[in-house]
Amino acid sequence: MEKKLAFLGPRGTFTEEAARILSLGQKLSFVPYPSIIEVLDAVSKKEVAYGVVPMENSIEGTVNSTLDWLIHEVDLPILAELALPITQNLLVAKREHPLPLSAITRVLSHPQAIAQSHNFLRENLPEAAIETVNSTALAAKMVSEHPEEPWAAVGTRLNVEIYPLEFAREQIQDYSNNYTRFVLVGLESLDLPVSRKEKTTILVTLPEDFPGALYQVLAAFAWRKVNLSRIESRPTKRALGSYYFVIDIEQKMDDVLLPGAFAEIEAIGCQVRQLGTYPFYMHQTNS
Numbered sequence: 001m002e003k004k005l006a007f008l009g010p011r012g013t014f015t016e017e018a019a020r021i022l023s024l025g026q027k028l029s030f031v032p033y034p035s036i037i038e039v040l041d042a043v044s045k046k047e048v049a050y051g052v053v054p055m056e057n058s059i060e061g062t063v064n065s066t067l068d069w070l071i072h073e074v075d076l077p078i079l080a081e082l083a084l085p086i087t088q089n090l091l092v093a094k095r096e097h098p099l100p101l102s103a104i105t106r107v108l109s110h111p112q113a114i115a116q117s118h119n120f121l122r123e124n125l126p127e128a129a130i131e132t133v134n135s136t137a138l139a140a141k142m143v144s145e146h147p148e149e150p151w152a153a154v155g156t157r158l159n160v161e162i163y164p165l166e167f168a169r170e171q172i173q174d175y176s177n178n179y180t181r182f183v184l185v186g187l188e189s190l191d192l193p194v195s196r197k198e199k200t201t202i203l204v205t206l207p208e209d210f211p212g213a214l215y216q217v218l219a220a221f222a223w224r225k226v227n228l229s230r231i232e233s234r235p236t237k238r239a240l241g242s243y244y245f246v247i248d249i250e251q252k253m254d255d256v257l258l259p260g261a262f263a264e265i266e267a268i269g270c271q272v273r274q275l276g277t278y279p280f281y282m283h284q285t286n287s
């Protein structure tokens with residue numbers, strides 16, 4: 001039986017696009033789930049073998065629900081990561097006479113997509129009500145199902161092929177260099193293409209009342225000349241002002257350097273949890 005891969009649905013999300021690129025050449029059946037949390041839970045409960053979810057956008061930053069669920073609720077290794085260029089478009093239902101922008105009363109999309117097109121929406125549709133939903137494709141589907149309403153969705157070009165929609169305006173994102181990083185998670189291994197870039201992500205908990213602990217964590221990598229590309233603090237949810245640090249390391253897990261750095265960090269009372277060691281891919285074009 002074909003293994004299943006869960007993605008943030010419905011059909012036509014950026015996440016589906018990322019999932020298809022990440023699993024190229026594999027025989028997998030794709031299953032849409034209505035939210036990021038449901039994707040991660042489906043993998044954790046082994047309803048599916050793999051899941052793909054968005055992790056970070058270059059304009060809007062971390063997708064908190066992904067990171068928090070991976071930290072607090074499930075124990076799923078990251079198997080691969082893909083950076084995909086994102087272009088947002090204003091989509092309306094297909095109709096006989098084009099709908100002028102000034103007639104649009106409601107704009108629907110995923111909060112990240114709204115945030116990526118904030119200036120365009122403020123300048124061109126100042127009167128429209130902005131409403132957030134679970135994905136860009138859900139917004140597109142809802143707009144296409146109500147052709148009689150002057151509504152618009154912010155979403156991918158792909159949606160125009162899937163739903164009866166047309167472009168009201170193409171390329172509406174506020175910055176042209178718009179990328180989102182997606183992660184593939186799963187409890188089973190997968191044959192992935194070799195990549196020139198490998199990464200390791202860890203979660204570090206600092207001891208309480210230890211002045212300079214974060215400095216010492218960073219020092220353990222610095223003197224080994226290990227490159228870090230991200231350090232992000234997320235609340236532990238246990239007390240106000242108590243944080244985890246999520247650190248992206250620009251190399252795969254090895255036998256010497258990283259175990260040495262982790263042991264040094266643990267020796268000062270920190271906890272280290274590996275979230276994955278995986279290949280990183282960069283995709284240059286999108287649909």
Ligand SMILES: O=C(O)C(=O)C[C@]1(C(=O)O)C=C[C@@H](O)C=C1
Nearest residue numbers: 013014015054110112135136180
């Ligand atoms: O709604 C979608 O199409 C998604 O795949 C989600 C998502 C996100 O969560 O960041 C993915 C990429 C874009 O940054 C906007 C939305």
